[in-house]
Amino acid sequence: MTDTITPPATAAPATERPRRARRPYLADRAGRGWVIGRTALLLAGAVLTLFPFYAMVVLSLKPTGPVTFPDSLLPWPFSTEAYDQVIGAKSVLRWMGNTLVYSVVSVVGVLLFASMAGYAFAKKRFPGKETMFWSFLAMLMVPYHVTMIPTFIIISELNGVDTYWGMIVPTLANAQAVFLMRQFIASLPDSLFEAARLDGCSEWRVYVSIVLPLIKPILATLGVFVFLWHWNDFLWPLIVGQSLDMRTLTTGIASLQQENVPLNMLLAGSVVAFVPIFMAYLIGQRYFQEGVSTTGIKG
Amino acid sequence: MSVRKSLSAVAVALVAALAATGCGGSGSGDSGKTTVTMWIYPVIVDEAKHRAHWDETVKAFQSANPNIEVKTEIFPWANRDQALATAIAGNKGPDVVYLIPDQLPKYARNIEPVDKYLEDAAKSDYHENVTKSVSIDGKMMGAPILTSAATPICNKKVFAAVGETTYPTSWNDLLTLAPKFKAKGYDIAAYPGDSKQTLNQTFYPLMWSAGGDVFSPDGTSVAFNSDAAKKALTFVKQLVDGGYVDKSLITNVPSIEQTRIGQNKVGCVWHVPVAEVEKLWGKENIQAVPHFTDVKQIGYGTVGSLSMLKGAKNKEAAGKWIAFATNAENTKKYDLASNFFSPRKSTGTLYAGDPVLSVQEQQVATSTVGPLHEKARDVQGVLFPEIQAALLGKKSVEQALDDAAKAAAPLLR
Numbered sequence: 001m002t003d004t005i006t007p008p009a010t011a012a013p014a015t016e017r018p019r020r021a022r023r024p025y026l027a028d029r030a031g032r033g034w035v036i037g038r039t040a041l042l043l044a045g046a047v048l049t050l051f052p053f054y055a056m057v058v059l060s061l062k063p064t065g066p067v068t069f070p071d072s073l074l075p076w077p078f079s080t081e082a083y084d085q086v087i088g089a090k091s092v093l094r095w096m097g098n099t100l101v102y103s104v105v106s107v108v109g110v111l112l113f114a115s116m117a118g119y120a121f122a123k124k125r126f127p128g129k130e131t132m133f134w135s136f137l138a139m140l141m142v143p144y145h146v147t148m149i150p151t152f153i154i155i156s157e158l159n160g161v162d163t164y165w166g167m168i169v170p171t172l173a174n175a176q177a178v179f180l181m182r183q184f185i186a187s188l189p190d191s192l193f194e195a196a197r198l199d200g201c202s203e204w205r206v207y208v209s210i211v212l213p214l215i216k217p218i219l220a221t222l223g224v225f226v227f228l229w230h231w232n233d234f235l236w237p238l239i240v241g242q243s244l245d246m247r248t249l250t251t252g253i254a255s256l257q258q259e260n261v262p263l264n265m266l267l268a269g270s271v272v273a274f275v276p277i278f279m280a281y282l283i284g285q286r287y288f289q290e291g292v293s294t295t296g297i298k299g
Numbered sequence: 300m301s302v303r304k305s306l307s308a309v310a311v312a313l314v315a316a317l318a319a320t321g322c323g324g325s326g327s328g329d330s331g332k333t334t335v336t337m338w339i340y341p342v343i344v345d346e347a348k349h350r351a352h353w354d355e356t357v358k359a360f361q362s363a364n365p366n367i368e369v370k371t372e373i374f375p376w377a378n379r380d381q382a383l384a385t386a387i388a389g390n391k392g393p394d395v396v397y398l399i400p401d402q403l404p405k406y407a408r409n410i411e412p413v414d415k416y417l418e419d420a421a422k423s424d425y426h427e428n429v430t431k432s433v434s435i436d437g438k439m440m441g442a443p444i445l446t447s448a449a450t451p452i453c454n455k456k457v458f459a460a461v462g463e464t465t466y467p468t469s470w471n472d473l474l475t476l477a478p479k480f481k482a483k484g485y486d487i488a489a490y491p492g493d494s495k496q497t498l499n500q501t502f503y504p505l506m507w508s509a510g511g512d513v514f515s516p517d518g519t520s521v522a523f524n525s526d527a528a529k530k531a532l533t534f535v536k537q538l539v540d541g542g543y544v545d546k547s548l549i550t551n552v553p554s555i556e557q558t559r560i561g562q563n564k565v566g567c568v569w570h571v572p573v574a575e576v577e578k579l580w581g582k583e584n585i586q587a588v589p590h591f592t593d594v595k596q597i598g599y600g601t602v603g604s605l606s607m608l609k610g611a612k613n614k615e616a617a618g619k620w621i622a623f624a625t626n627a628e629n630t631k632k633y634d635l636a637s638n639f640f641s642p643r644k645s646t647g648t649l650y651a652g653d654p655v656l657s658v659q660e661q662q663v664a665t666s667t668v669g670p671l672h673e674k675a676r677d678v679q680g681v682l683f684p685e686i687q688a689a690l691l692g693k694k695s696v697e698q699a700l701d702d703a704a705k706a707a708a709p710l711l712r
Contacts, residue, residue, distance in 0.1 A: 064578040067556040156389035254375030
């Protein structure tokens with residue numbers, strides 16, 4: 001390659017550091033051009049990515065009025081009227097608490113059950129294992145809306161309507177989570193498990209001392225995704241949480257709005273729902289990125 | 300922390316959270332008391348005002364009926380049919396629910412007619428078209444509490460900019476005015492063709508005033524491939540082809556603030572409620588006009604009613620509550636707070652001093668709620684794309700409506 005040619009070793013004294021040959025002018029210029037082009041491209045990508053978030057915040061802080069480009073994207077005139085209405089509701093803290101309970105408990109439950117099931121499907125031998133696994137996986141093919149009414153009827157028969165457990169329990173059997181766990185655990189060497197058993201470990205001990213520490217990366221990745229799914233969930237919490245006290249943030253804010261919601265109010269609601277999930281993303285950013293690249297699932 | 304400790308903590312948290320079952324939900328009322336649950340939606344936009352209305356009404360009801368407890372839950376408009384249908388399927392539906400005529404045929408099997416819970420004087424107090432709009436097979440499926448009249452509204456600012464002082468009274472007036480508006484950079488009207496809209500508010504008013512209807516009189520077939528419907532669609536196509544309306548709205552409806560309507564570039568609209576443009580145009584710039592005429596003068600208007608579900612635990616108590624909540628006095632209070640109109644004669648005119656609402660109030664009598672047919676919404680689903688195809692020039696008007704009629708036929712079998 002023309003830009004990496006170095007002079008012969010004999011041409012320089014042994015003590016002198018080999019000098020890099022000057023790049024030919026054109027190649028140098030081309031290199032700089034590439035760097036500038038690449039930076040510009042990345043900057044353009046960053047601006048394009050950030051623009052919707054900027055627009056969401058700026059437009060939510062405007063008084064109700066026509067939206068015209070580019071005037072509406074300037075930070076003035078400034079108004080908090082939309083936020084006053086969205087977070088002015090006296091039950092908003094309760095809704096936030098309900099959302100946290102729904103999201104956090106579901107994350108914990110999904111990770112616990114999915115890791116146990118994933119371990120069993122990946123490393124245990126029992127009759128009908130494959131059939132059971134593929135049947136379980138078939139749940140992924142059934143649209144959520146098809147199972148919604150039967151699930152509600154079961155919860156209703158068990159007196160779970162308008163309760164936390166009624167909201168949470170049906171979401172704990174997550175086929176996608178089990179599948180990911182099973183795939184991850186299957187890649188762990190069998191020798192580890194054999195060695196543990198030879199040392200007299202019980203199944204519970206193997207799960208706690210071998211499986212869980214080794215699957216931390218997938219637990220973290222999946223945890224972030226499950227949290228996102230639950231935080232943004234609307235239909236199931238709406239159907240199960242019938243009273244004002246059982247509303248989540250998404251359903252509670254929606255109940256404050258008229259049929260045709262003004263844009264600034266819609267965006268103020270989005271900002272209120274977005275901030276906590278953005279914080280969660282910042283905390284679990286590394287795992288989220290790893291998750292997207294290794295599992296292909298997206299929030 | 301060791302993994303074991305972490306896991307224990309996790310398990311404890313999970314069990315504790317699940318044990319919190321008892322924290323939520325509503326149990327039965329105090330012993331000896333009957334509880335009536337009502338689901339309502341944000342009819343009054345200000346949530347605090349809305350809740351205050353119902354709290355006050357419940358308090359007044361309970362002082363006369365101490366053994367009946369009433370719980371009102373304000374649900375979001377979004378996904379309201381899914382939530383209600385699922386709750387009914389799980390036998391956890393409310394006792395009383397707010398419904399509009401569009402929904403009544405769909406839930407008819409689950410609704411207890413309210414005739415026997417309302418006094419004769421109360422029933423005869425309703426306007427005739429209001430009673431008709433909530434009745435199926437001669438039975439009232441809900442007690443009306445409000446009505447609306449979606450009359451056309453025009454933007455005075457736009458008319459002033461164009462130099463036009465006369466407001467249209469017929470569909471043909473729109474076509475006559477259109478070139479003048481276009482020459483000044485304005486649209487005379489707007490036609491949203493996206494399926495998020497309801498045809499009750501967009502295409503049907505045109506078709507009704509041309510003398511057409513959605514279904515045949517016996518309801519066994521569709522009638523929107525009639526000459527009247529073709530005339531109505533041809534009218535919209537003339538607006539589109541002439542460049543008199545924003546063509547992008549045929550396939551996509553963004554929020555109103557982002558449209559030419561919100562940007563004060565459209566003369567008149569007939570699908571947008573006053574409340575939606577009030578802050579965008581300024582209330583002083585809204586000119587409400589009577590429903591446009593063609594063969595006849597007619598437009599869309601809805602009726603909101605309180606219906607009792609068949610699964611109501613105590614029908615007598617639910618009936619008492621419905622009768623009380625929708626009596627003349629409470630209806631008037633509710634309508635004034637929500638800017639809707641009264642379905643009753645005895646309440647008189649509510650908005651005599653309001654230049655916009657008074658015009659609309661007078662049009663309640665010439666408003667229709669649209670077809671009370673179980674498949675009304677399904678039929679809209681097949682008509683939407685055909686109207687779009689005609690407006691985009693992919694099909695002729697005749698072909699589009701005939702194709703829609705063919706596609707709708709299996710739905711009615």
